[in-house]
Amino acid sequence: MATREELLKAKIPCAETGIGIRHTLCDICAPSSHCGVDAYVKDGVIIKVEGNKDHPLNRGLLCTKGASNRQYIYRKDRIRTPLKRTGPRGSGEFTPITWEEAYETISQKLLGYKKEYGAQSVFFFSGYSKWYRPILQRLAYSFGSPNYGTESSSCFTSGLMAWETATASPTRPDMRNCRLFLGWAHNPYFSGYLGARNTERLKKQGVKFIIIDTMYTQTVEKIADLFLQPRPGTDGALALAIANELITNDWVDHDYIDAYVHGFDEYAQYCKGFHEGNVEELTGVPYEKVKKAAEMIHEYGPMSIRESSAPLAHHINGMQNYRAIMALSAITGNYDRKGGQIPSPFTYTHQASGYHTLEHEFVKEARKSSMAPPVGAQRFPLWNELEKEAQSMDLPRQILEGTPYPVKAVLAFGMNFRMFPESDSSMRNALEKLDFFVDVDLFLTDTSKYADIVLPACSSFEREEFKSYPGGYAYYTKPVIAPLYESRSDADIMCDLARHMNLDDPLLKGGYRACLEYILSPISYTIDQLQEADTPLKVPEFAPHQEFAAIRRGLDTPTGKFELKSEIIASHPEWGLDPLPTYRAPLDDADPALYPMTLTEGGRLPNALHSRLHDVSWLRTLRPKACAEISLEDGEMLQIGEGDLMVIETPAGSICVHATLSKRIPRGLVSLYHGYREANVGSLVGRSRLDPYSGFPAMRSNRCRITPLEKDPAADASEEKPVTGMPDGQPVTGMSDGQPVTGMPDGQPAAGMPDGQPAAGMPDRLPDAGTPQLPAGRDTAVPGQPSGAARKGEAHE
Amino acid sequence: MSKMILDFDPVVCCGCGACAIACMDQNDYDPATGNAPFRTIFETQELEDKPVFSHYSVACMHCSPAPCVTACPVGCLKKDPQTDLTVFDNTDCIGCHSCAMACPFGAPSFNGKGKMEKCDGCYLRLKYVMEPACVRVCPTGALRMVTEEEYEKAHEEHSLVEEARKIAKEQI
Numbered sequence: 013m014a015t016r017e018e019l020l021k022a023k024i025p026c027a028e029t030g031i032g033i034r035h036t037l038c039d040i041c042a043p044s045s046h047c048g049v050d051a052y053v054k055d056g057v058i059i060k061v062e063g064n065k066d067h068p069l070n071r072g073l074l075c076t077k078g079a080s081n082r083q084y085i086y087r088k089d090r091i092r093t094p095l096k097r098t099g100p101r102g103s104g105e106f107t108p109i110t111w112e113e114a115y116e117t118i119s120q121k122l123l124g125y126k127k128e129y130g131a132q133s134v135f136f137f138s139g140y141s142k143w144y145r146p147i148l149q150r151l152a153y154s155f156g157s158p159n160y161g162t163e164s165s166s167c168f169t170s171g172l173m174a175w176e177t178a179t180a181s182p183t184r185p186d187m188r189n190c191r192l193f194l195g196w197a198h199n200p201y202f203s204g205y206l207g208a209r210n211t212e213r214l215k216k217q218g219v220k221f222i223i224i225d226t227m228y229t230q231t232v233e234k235i236a237d238l239f240l241q242p243r244p245g246t247d248g249a250l251a252l253a254i255a256n257e258l259i260t261n262d263w264v265d266h267d268y269i270d271a272y273v274h275g276f277d278e279y280a281q282y283c284k285g286f287h288e289g290n291v292e293e294l295t296g297v298p299y300e301k302v303k304k305a306a307e308m309i310h311e312y313g314p315m316s317i318r319e320s321s322a323p324l325a326h327h328i329n330g331m332q333n334y335r336a337i338m339a340l341s342a343i344t345g346n347y348d349r350k351g352g353q354i355p356s357p358f359t360y361t362h363q364a365s366g367y368h369t370l371e372h373e374f375v376k377e378a379r380k381s382s383m384a385p386p387v388g389a390q391r392f393p394l395w396n397e398l399e400k401e402a403q404s405m406d407l408p409r410q411i412l413e414g415t416p417y418p419v420k421a422v423l424a425f426g427m428n429f430r431m432f433p434e435s436d437s438s439m440r441n442a443l444e445k446l447d448f449f450v451d452v453d454l455f456l457t458d459t460s461k462y463a464d465i466v467l468p469a470c471s472s473f474e475r476e477e478f479k480s481y482p483g484g485y486a487y488y489t490k491p492v493i494a495p496l497y498e499s500r501s502d503a504d505i506m507c508d509l510a511r512h513m514n515l516d517d518p519l520l521k522g523g524y525r526a527c528l529e530y531i532l533s534p535i536s537y538t539i540d541q542l543q544e545a546d547t548p549l550k551v552p553e554f555a556p557h558q559e560f561a562a563i564r565r566g567l568d569t570p571t572g573k574f575e576l577k578s579e580i581i582a583s584h585p586e587w588g589l590d591p592l593p594t595y596r597a598p599l600d601d602a603d604p605a606l607y608p609m610t611l612t613e614g615g616r617l618p619n620a621l622h623s624r625l626h627d628v629s630w631l632r633t634l635r636p637k638a639c640a641e642i643s644l645e646d647g648e649m650l651q652i653g654e655g656d657l658m659v660i661e662t663p664a665g666s667i668c669v670h671a672t673l674s675k676r677i678p679r680g681l682v683s684l685y686h687g688y689r690e691a692n693v694g695s696l697v698g699r700s701r702l703d704p705y706s707g708f709p710a711m712r713s714n715r716c717r718i719t720p721l722e723k724d725p726a727a728d729a730s731e732e733k734p735v736t737g738m739p740d741g742q743p744v745t746g747m748s749d750g751q752p753v754t755g756m757p758d759g760q761p762a763a764g765m766p767d768g769q770p771a772a773g774m775p776d777r778l779p780d781a782g783t784p785q786l787p788a789g790r791d792t793a794v795p796g797q798p799s800g801a802a803r804k805g806e807a808h809e
Numbered sequence: 810m811s812k813m814i815l816d817f818d819p820v821v822c823c824g825c826g827a828c829a830i831a832c833m834d835q836n837d838y839d840p841a842t843g844n845a846p847f848r849t850i851f852e853t854q855e856l857e858d859k860p861v862f863s864h865y866s867v868a869c870m871h872c873s874p875a876p877c878v879t880a881c882p883v884g885c886l887k888k889d890p891q892t893d894l895t896v897f898d899n900t901d902c903i904g905c906h907s908c909a910m911a912c913p914f915g916a917p918s919f920n921g922k923g924k925m926e927k928c929d930g931c932y933l934r935l936k937y938v939m940e941p942a943c944v945r946v947c948p949t950g951a952l953r954m955v956t957e958e959e960y961e962k963a964h965e966e967h968s969l970v971e972e973a974r975k976i977a978k979e980q981i
Contacts, residue, residue: 061834062831073946076825076827201823205948206948228860230862233860618827619830629840629841630834630840631830632840633829634850676860
């Protein structure tokens with residue numbers, strides 16, 4: 013019989029240990045996941061997490077990121093109280109203040125700018141978190157400002173706009189019923205992990221898979237029947253070439269096109285420009301593979317397409333590339349078809365769950381027609397037409413230039429200035445220039461250090477919230493622990509501010525729950541019932557997809573059809589945009605002789621989610637350093653070995669990172685994850701390189717060059733010293749307290765690196781395949797470079 | 810309760826590392842200590858006509874018989890009589906590293922006090938009808954906890970336990 017101490021050590025939930033299990037959700041990644049969590053709680057403290065087996069989405073599973081929730085929630089840099097800045101911007105010098113003082117200061121300031129410069133001079137910004145967004149949007153509108161803008165100005169919305177242009181509705185792939193799955197930049201193993209299980213199940217059931225990706229991902233490795241590897245940002249040319257092959261062979265659905273598709277003839281004519289003679293030159297994909305893809309599309313239907321929300325969009329031609337890919341669904345008759353693409357109107361916070369709420373009304377009724385045009389409206393007219401909110405990518409410019417009107421204050425929930433192109437000289441400078449900046453966050457981030465007032469938000473484990481899931485599910489959580497320190501729910505902060513500013517909005521002033529009671533009024537369950545259930549409930553109002561119903565009824569596009577040629581764009585020639593999904597080359601005009609390689613930012617890692625997990629030390633053990641991946645061939649040619657420091661330069665700037673040599677990367681490509689404070693790849697993306705259709709930044713296709721950092725002999729001598737600094741003087745490990753997180757006892761990697769090096773204390777006599785094939789010039793694991801060597805990087809800037 | 814086998818399939822694994830993180834959460838691992846974690850992951854890459862990758866998640870192999878148990882001079886390590894997992898009580902550990910010398914897989918880790926720690930297969934969770942933390946979280950099903958009967962009847966084609974048994978046999 014185990015002793016109480018043994019049971020406590022094993023964290024067994026039972027009466028003897030006093031450990032209880034409470035249900036909540038993980039909101040570390042996108043709302044399309046938000047897996048159900050079992051939190052092991054003892055004495056009001058979370059001591060362990062695992063997936064909730066009763067949750068309809070994840071059925072007990074969690075991903076790498078979700079498994080780290082406990083460390084994420086208890087990060088040492090959690091903000092404890094409201095703070096008022098006392099030192100210069102960015103210094104991190106603050107003094108604690110009360111909530112009352114914070115609210116009073118913010119209210120007086122914001123109302124003051126409204127009076128002096130108009131309500132549009134106050135910008136309401138949301139970072140990556142999405143659960144509170146309708147509340148924030150209504151707060152902005154009730155305040156009188158059109159300037160509600162979010163991080164989704166650089167993620168997801170480009171694809172949404174492409175679908176809205178074509179069909180006036182969001183869609184999703186009906187993967188479960190397809191026979192052919194076209195996964196375009198689709199790697200669920202490292203992002204949206206539940207998709208990997210579905211993919212594997214369908215593979216076993218005989219579904220065919222075409223995977224298109226710039227890298228040889230885990231999905232290519234495990235799933236692909238056919239793999240096409242275009243260069244970054246050339247997806248549009250590839251899609252048009254596949255279309256041309258389908259059209260030339262008469263493998264299109266003429267009856268469907270005649271009845272439901274607009275602009276086919278002009279589109280077909282345009283596709284003729286992408287053919288055997290130029291497709292490999294344009295995209296890097298051999299024509300034989302284009303032919304094979306077209307053959308598979310012809311042979312196996314229905315086809316559903318998954319286009320990822322970031323990698324395809326982050327190019328100056330991103331939205332047009334999306335449109336070219338989506339066109340494949342229309343010409344093969346797969347839109348609104350079972351097993352194809354299904355129109356999926358949003359239920360709540362951009363999640364299509366198959367039932368209706370009043371989210372749209374809740375936001376729209378607060379918007380006044382007399383408002384000024386939001387930030388970005390002039391520069392990105394299609395964005396403004398479709399999204400009716402600010403394009404945040406234009407915010408730093410407008411703050412700095414003051415045109416067409418000044419922006420004086422920003423109320424931000426989770427801003428990260430490194431998200432913006434040329435971050436340091438654009439958004440960081442803009443934050444310096446702002447009259448008043450409030451940042452609400454869980455953590456005292458580098459961005460929040462620029463704020464005049466910082467407010468502490470709590471995590472999903474410390475609040476209640478509504479969440480909708482696919483398949484008709486509705487969930488209203490309970491807090492599993494009390495908010496840490498003095499932190500509060502973001503939504504409560506918004507409603508508190510509405511009360512303090514005495515806005516004419518009784519609903520907002522009634523609080524988050526009152527808002528949700530209104531929004532959820534079309535469903536049968538009350539919030540009390542949902543919360544009592546403690547697990548998602550299927551709402552009776554759930555209405556599954558009816559095949560061809562939407563397209564027979566007529567879409568909400570100008571022609572009522574799937575528009576290959578957009579009549580919205582055609583009716584605005586002054587925008588200078590193309591009604592057809594035309595293609596232009598993605599790269600900048602820097603001299604290819606000087607910048608021969610292509611830098612791509614943000615290829616997913618299993619242990620990172622933007623910047624929010626970079627300071628979670630468990631996850632950092634999986635990849636302790638900011639590492640850029642390059643091909644073995646390029647490493648050999650440039651004399652860069654595994655773990656070596658190298659400098660990446662674009663016309664916009666340079667950074668210094670460690671190299672990882674990977675067979676997943678083609679020659680000529682450099683791939684680096686984003687959000688590292690010690691190596692901010694965002695600073696290398698030119699600020700003017702924005703997609704004119706969507707406003708999205710070209711994060712994934714920039715000309716660059718890499719050079720090995722010359723080794724300093726003095727630095728070599730002190731190589732055994734732990735790393736304490738990187739080029740910018742920040743702790744390399746990203747921990748706020750400067751502690752190394754790498755867990756390297758003897759200079760060995762703590763947990764295995766995905767680079768073929770056996771991890772610390774692990775065998776070198778694994779099965780045959782386990783013998784690492786070391787590339788030429790590869791050193792043993794590099795525990796880190798001393799700060800002296802690292803500082804040399806500055807000379808290159 | 811039957812003897813249990815913690816098996817792993819490197820072909821099914823995708824190298825996401827969820828198992829390593831769940832193990833850290835279960836065992837309160839603190840990277841700042843510099844101690845080695847109990848479970849680690851890594852990937853190997855080879856180039857044939859196309860890239861070939863193998864993914865590994867490795868911890869104590871729970872050998873039977875276990876050389877570490879024999880090697881420990883103070884009897885800290887033992888085979889759990891019910892599950893046959895290799896468990897420990899490091900109260901008397903003198904930090905001599907004999908277990909680490911005997912282990913073919915480098916599984917024992919040593920904490921700040923110099924005392925041995927390692928994966929215990931979450932044997933107490935098993936007794937309370939819960940899977941080990943790593944198995945519970947594994948999104949691909951590469952890690953599995955099965956009874957010895959189940960294992961002998963049909964272990965996976967790419968069984969790390971099968972490979973480990975060969976390695977241990979050669980060494981011991």
